[in-house]
Amino acid sequence: MHAPxxxxxASHPAPAPARTGALNLxxxxxxxxxxxxxLLSAPAxxxxxxxxxxxxxxVLVYSFLAAGDYGGVVWSLSGEGWFKVFLSRDIFDDTVxxxxxxxxxxxxxxxxxxxxxxxxxxLGFPTAWFIATRSRESRNVxxxxxxxxxxxxLLIRTFAIMEVIRSEGIxxxxxxxxxxxxxxxxxxxxxxxxxxxxxxxxxxxMVLPLYAAMERLDFRLIEAAYDLYASRWRVLRRxxxxxxxxxxxxxxxxxxxxxxxxxxxxxxxxxxxNMMLGNLIELQFGQGRNWPLGAALSLTLLVIVMVALIxxxxxxxxxxxSRE
Amino acid sequence: MTESxxxxxxxxxxxxxxEGASAFHALSDVSVDIRKNEFFTLLGPSGCGKxxxxxxxxxxxxxxxxxIELDGEDISQLAPFQRPVNTVFQSYALFPHMTVAQNIxxxxxxxxxxxxxxxxxxxxxxxxxxxxxxxxxxxxQISGGQQQRVALARALAPHPKVLLLDEPLSALDxxxxxxxxxxxxxxxxxxxxxxxxxxxxxxxxxxxSDRIAVMNQGTILQIGSPREIYDRPEQRFVAxxxxxxxxxxxxxxxxxxxxxxxxxxxHEIEASVPEGMTAPxxxxxxxxxxxxxxxxxxxDAALTxxxxxxxxxxxxxxxxVALGSGGSFIVRRQNSRGVTETLEPGAAVxxxxxxxxxxxxxx
Amino acid sequence: MSERASFDIxxxxxxxxxxxxxxxxxxxxxVTLVIYSFNAGMSVALWExxxxxxYEAAMHNQQIQDAAVRSVIVASFASxxxxxxxxxxxxxxxxxxxxxxxxTIYALINQPLMVPEIxxxxxxxxxxxxxKQATGYSGLGYLILAHTAFCIPFAYLxxxxxxxxxxxxxxxxxxxxxxxxxxxxxRVTLPLMMPGIVAGAMLAFVISLDxxxxxxxxxxxxxxxxxxxxxxxxxRAVTPxxxxxxxxLLFISVAIVSAFFVLNRKKA
Numbered sequence: 003m004h005a006p007x008x009x010x011x012a013s014h015p016a017p018a019p020a021r022t023g024a025l026n027l028x029x030x031x032x033x034x035x036x037x038x039x040x041l042l043s044a045p046a047x048x049x050x051x052x053x054x055x056x057x058x059x060x061v062l063v064y065s066f067l068a069a070g071d072y073g074g075v076v077w078s079l080s081g082e083g084w085f086k087v088f089l090s091r092d093i094f095d096d097t098v099x100x101x102x103x104x105x106x107x108x109x110x111x112x113x114x115x116x117x118x119x120x121x122x123x124x125l126g127f128p129t130a131w132f133i134a135t136r137s138r139e140s141r142n143v144x145x146x147x148x149x150x151x152x153x154x155x156l157l158i159r160t161f162a163i164m165e166v167i168r169s170e171g172i173x174x175x176x177x178x179x180x181x182x183x184x185x186x187x188x189x190x191x192x193x194x195x196x197x198x199x200x201x202x203x204x205x206x207x208m209v210l211p212l213y214a215a216m217e218r219l220d221f222r223l224i225e226a227a228y229d230l231y232a233s234r235w236r237v238l239r240r241x242x243x244x245x246x247x248x249x250x251x252x253x254x255x256x257x258x259x260x261x262x263x264x265x266x267x268x269x270x271x272x273x274x275x276n277m278m279l280g281n282l283i284e285l286q287f288g289q290g291r292n293w294p295l296g297a298a299l300s301l302t303l304l305v306i307v308m309v310a311l312i313x314x315x316x317x318x319x320x321x322x323x324s325r326e
Numbered sequence: 327m328t329e330s331x332x333x334x335x336x337x338x339x340x341x342x343x344x345e346g347a348s349a350f351h352a353l354s355d356v357s358v359d360i361r362k363n364e365f366f367t368l369l370g371p372s373g374c375g376k377x378x379x380x381x382x383x384x385x386x387x388x389x390x391x392x393x394i395e396l397d398g399e400d401i402s403q404l405a406p407f408q409r410p411v412n413t414v415f416q417s418y419a420l421f422p423h424m425t426v427a428q429n430i431x432x433x434x435x436x437x438x439x440x441x442x443x444x445x446x447x448x449x450x451x452x453x454x455x456x457x458x459x460x461x462x463x464x465x466x467q468i469s470g471g472q473q474q475r476v477a478l479a480r481a482l483a484p485h486p487k488v489l490l491l492d493e494p495l496s497a498l499d500x501x502x503x504x505x506x507x508x509x510x511x512x513x514x515x516x517x518x519x520x521x522x523x524x525x526x527x528x529x530x531x532x533x534x535s536d537r538i539a540v541m542n543q544g545t546i547l548q549i550g551s552p553r554e555i556y557d558r559p560e561q562r563f564v565a566x567x568x569x570x571x572x573x574x575x576x577x578x579x580x581x582x583x584x585x586x587x588x589x590x591x592x593h594e595i596e597a598s599v600p601e602g603m604t605a606p607x608x609x610x611x612x613x614x615x616x617x618x619x620x621x622x623x624x625x626d627a628a629l630t631x632x633x634x635x636x637x638x639x640x641x642x643x644x645x646x647v648a649l650g651s652g653g654s655f656i657v658r659r660q661n662s663r664g665v666t667e668t669l670e671p672g673a674a675v676x677x678x679x680x681x682x683x684x685x686x687x688x689x
Numbered sequence: 690m691s692e693r694a695s696f697d698i699x700x701x702x703x704x705x706x707x708x709x710x711x712x713x714x715x716x717x718x719x720v721t722l723v724i725y726s727f728n729a730g731m732s733v734a735l736w737e738x739x740x741x742x743x744y745e746a747a748m749h750n751q752q753i754q755d756a757a758v759r760s761v762i763v764a765s766f767a768s769x770x771x772x773x774x775x776x777x778x779x780x781x782x783x784x785x786x787x788x789x790x791x792x793t794i795y796a797l798i799n800q801p802l803m804v805p806e807i808x809x810x811x812x813x814x815x816x817x818x819x820x821k822q823a824t825g826y827s828g829l830g831y832l833i834l835a836h837t838a839f840c841i842p843f844a845y846l847x848x849x850x851x852x853x854x855x856x857x858x859x860x861x862x863x864x865x866x867x868x869x870x871x872x873x874x875x876r877v878t879l880p881l882m883m884p885g886i887v888a889g890a891m892l893a894f895v896i897s898l899d900x901x902x903x904x905x906x907x908x909x910x911x912x913x914x915x916x917x918x919x920x921x922x923x924x925r926a927v928t929p930x931x932x933x934x935x936x937x938l939l940f941i942s943v944a945i946v947s948a949f950f951v952l953n954r955k956k957a
Contacts, residue, residue: 032786035785036785039785041781042777042778042780043777043778043781045778046774046775046841047797047798049770049834049837049838050797050798050800050841053838054800054801054838057813058808058809058812060812060815061808061812125707125711125714126711128701128707128711129708129711129712131704132704132705135699135700144712146950147715147716150946151716153895153942153943153946154899154939154943155898155901155916155935155938155939157899158919158938158939159718161919161931162718162721162722162935163718164923164927165725165927168927172721175732205711221698221699224698225698234700234701234702238701259805260805263805263806263808265810269920270920270923280807280902283808284807287814293815300807300808300811300812303805304804307804307805385864385865405864406861406864407865407867407868407869407873411865413862415858415862419861419862420862421877421881422859422881423880433866433867436863436867436869437867481865
């Protein structure tokens, strides 16, 4: 049995400082409470500032420095890093032009991330619906089955996809043995491979929030819609989708953001030619040896992600406000 | 009462939450003496401050001003764990990660009593609340009524000077509540501990208490035995909150313990008057519906009027009368078999009032 | 006599088929990987009989041994540190009236969840490269520190959820029964928080064990963990050895996550 909430008279508000002699006492207690909060949080914050938030500021500084010849930076102010994000200078005549290579990679990142999101919606929506409409016991089993891939190593899942599609992989071997094709279809190192891999690894991130929204759905509303002559398709479009929209948006953001910053999947499945933003950034710290450009690219990615997050928070707040 | 008979003395206690315009006065200048070995009830609607007063006595909150004494000692600034006072919480607040016996022994353990003593007291408490068989159960594996008894045993085990009970029966169903009311009275007389009981249920308060304090809006309106509270409510709120009442305007002619009163109908009658009230003056009076009777004639009737409605309630019948002097009045008559209803709506009726059935109100 | 099926409002055309196909697609590659890790032959497509060959090969590979030990060391330290810090932070930030700076604390704690791993990886590379040069220390400390940081939010969330669901009147009752604040914490609050703490620690361990990107950027030469070792191998010829390691890692994750589920179930 779950115990009810502690007994407090209905009009009993949270204790707050009182007016007369107790004022100082209550103030003192409040100050102590806040100080304790900070003291308890301080060790965690220290670690986070040292190894997560603080370094981001250093990245900002580095993006405005000049590149060293063999990696690293030269401590002199330079806009070259940011300049090179979108523009390039001709090696021979120094004319400034658009950095086509970078734009291609930006575009591939955005396009593949959007397509990944769409594929995840197409597969995730029916899957979430399927889980949400099972009986209570079997629902937990299906949910568990979705959660397992979510918690297993992303690299392993990418590797699993690679084993399926590479030239000596299971698909090509089966097709060749069956005589359907004579030589292996080249699937690895293509945009298709990246797309397949990303949709595969991020799918649970779409299903989970969608399921959470569908589980809360009041199915009497759907009965009412059928009662009012709606067809199945119309019930889906006019009732279900609007009601689970917060889950749909949450799922889309949860898939889109890591897709945009993906590094492992495009590296393994896309190879050296089909780079995404994450790989371009890494390149600057590896063979490219242009740390300021790498720093500027990282911040560009961070800004895009933050804009998407703010967009998401806005929508969530609007939904919450309209519900009150 | 003498000083040595007093267990808890609350004097001039005010409790304010918040500041400035949003400040909420949960208690305003409340004073009350609670006697040793008394079953004392704080009765009032939710939000009246009864739970706040209980929390101040327990030490979960500190008064904004005023003193709380236990056996003559100021305890208002002591922490809860320093006060020999235990609470039975409305939600029971049983520790879910401990067994029934571990819950009951927790207080003694915290007082660092020897293991043997703890075990002995736990065994004694288990038998006191008849829970011996369930000693090793987890608290979420027992029923609501059993949880209630464990909560009681847990609070009684350290043998506190005062036991505070915060609406402990409100989560139980009707039948179980009746049983527990009797059980609580038994435990109180067996242990000799002062019980301070908080409830919003007037029936519960009337049947169990030695004395009742009726509270509303952060103040105590009246303190007295159940009979005093019911028969001689001194304020309109008390008369209204406990039982049903008819309210009339009247003229108080002479004061004193039993004064004379002229009703709106011109009829003069004896009435009980609150202490210290002077006459002559206009007053409100309260008359319980069962303290009045219908008469067919207008002679020697205190009030006259027209019968409007007859409502049958099984055990009794309510007669709604529109008074000739204005206003309405309800008379309650107990039903008995074989008596047929002779009255019909529209009939002219008189109302007779028994001796001492009229109570003058202070407000 | 056949009975006409009642109208099922929950049915949507094609949804069941798509859902089942999705589950199939989700599990087929993983299951294939696990099965072929026991293949006697080199191929990942042709079955040549059951064998522990690749597990033995992996076990005798010095690099894999070192990487596995390193993974476990880093994950153990990071998850313990992260859980302790997250428990303290959760105690500091839940069940208090809102105070100035609370949002900042939340933002800092959740930051690793929002910033792409590649960005954090790059940032740590820059900072640690300088520190490594300045101090001359290039041990596992950097990896443990970095892993602790990104494990904190994963440990924090279940602990905080548990604390928020905790009935405050239990601590009030403990105080009423003569428990000093410290004893009330030790005997009531902490035991009741325990499922959250254990869950947080398990999540932190799995997250640390599985990390590729940040480790790849932070590690010094010769500090491969199992995932970064695998990433390095994937560029060269893929042997079923990798299947064997993957299978082992997979089972560790599944075991821990299953335990987490069971623990959560019990609490509800």
